[in-house]
Amino acid sequence: MILRAVECEKRYLKTMDKRPIGFFDSGMGGASVLRVAIRMLQNENFIYYGDNGNAPYGDRSEAEILALTSSAADFLLEHGVKALVIACNTATSASINVLRDKLDVPVISMEPAIKPACMCDGDGKVFMLATEATTHIRRYRALLERMPDPSRVISIGCSGLVDRIERGIVEDNAFDDILDEHLSKYHGIKADAVVLGCTHYPFIASAIDCYFEKHFSGEHRLYDGSMGTVSQLNRVLKRSGLENDSGTAQVEFFTSGDAESLRPIFKRFLTMPPYENK
Numbered sequence: 427m428i429l430r431a432v433e434c435e436k437r438y439l440k441t442m443d444k445r446p447i448g449f450f451d452s453g454m455g456g457a458s459v460l461r462v463a464i465r466m467l468q469n470e471n472f473i474y475y476g477d478n479g480n481a482p483y484g485d486r487s488e489a490e491i492l493a494l495t496s497s498a499a500d501f502l503l504e505h506g507v508k509a510l511v512i513a514c515n516t517a518t519s520a521s522i523n524v525l526r527d528k529l530d531v532p533v534i535s536m537e538p539a540i541k542p543a544c545m546c547d548g549d550g551k552v553f554m555l556a557t558e559a560t561t562h563i564r565r566y567r568a569l570l571e572r573m574p575d576p577s578r579v580i581s582i583g584c585s586g587l588v589d590r591i592e593r594g595i596v597e598d599n600a601f602d603d604i605l606d607e608h609l610s611k612y613h614g615i616k617a618d619a620v621v622l623g624c625t626h627y628p629f630i631a632s633a634i635d636c637y638f639e640k641h642f643s644g645e646h647r648l649y650d651g652s653m654g655t656v657s658q659l660n661r662v663l664k665r666s667g668l669e670n671d672s673g674t675a676q677v678e679f680f681t682s683g684d685a686e687s688l689r690p691i692f693k694r695f696l697t698m699p700p701y702e703n704k
């Protein structure tokens with residue numbers, strides 16, 4: 427009798443908010459975060475919006491990025507999302523405070539994973555690779571200043587990588603020319619950590635790893651922020667009673683670009699297994 431009462435109560439406590447969770451990125455990058463969310467939150471529905479028509483954001487001004495991100499957020503809210511994940515470091519840096527003030531759903535952000543990277547042992551450097559915009563925007567500079575030794579971090583804007591990844595290119599040796607352009611002056615330095623500070627980069631984690639292996643000394647590890655962001659999303663859903671406890675993950679894809687040619691790339695990225703450090 428008592429058991430049955432407990433069971434009833436449990437059933438009553440289950441939440442069933444079937445509304446989707448919105449995921450946003452300037453293009454395909456957010457799929458690296460969404461693939462983690464799909465694994466961790468298997469009952470949730472997702473709507474992904476990639477602003478591929480306006481990507482890359484990384485070479486744009488802060489004001490432009492804010493305007494584009496705000497209209498993307500409006501698009502997702504019109505589609506009835508119960509929470510919004512800005513799965514883009516660049517868009518987060520430029521817009522998160524404005525979005526949180528303006529929207530009445532929880533907004534989950536993304537930031538380069540320099541916190542865990544700076545906690546790693548060693549006397550080598552932490553290389554933080556991101557878009558040009560992320561490295562300059564105040565939000566990232568403030569995060570950097572909060573690190574125990576900001577001078578350990580070398581922040582590098584890697585223009586050019588996103589354009590190539592957007593075309594579905596991820597092969598190991600396909601990025602050496604761009605990486606040389608941004609990193610050759612640091613060759614030979616000891617690297618303890620490499621932060622993938624743009625959500626597009628996890629798709630070329632292996633290419634970046636090989637590049638550092640070839641040109642830098644030290645036993646570097648790769649860090650990316652997707653797991654941290656999805657764990658935060660999970661906490662927010664629970665805390666706000668927004669979880670969907672029963673159902674199967676559905677993903678709907680929207681883009682401001684050419685959906686027909688982009689959908690297959692999106693699907694391939696979504697099913698690529700996350701890179702594991704050796």
Ligand code: DGL
Binds near residue numbers: 455483485624
């Ligand atoms: N994926 C985005 C990020 O995490 C930026 C890509 C772009 O330049 O549009 O920063």
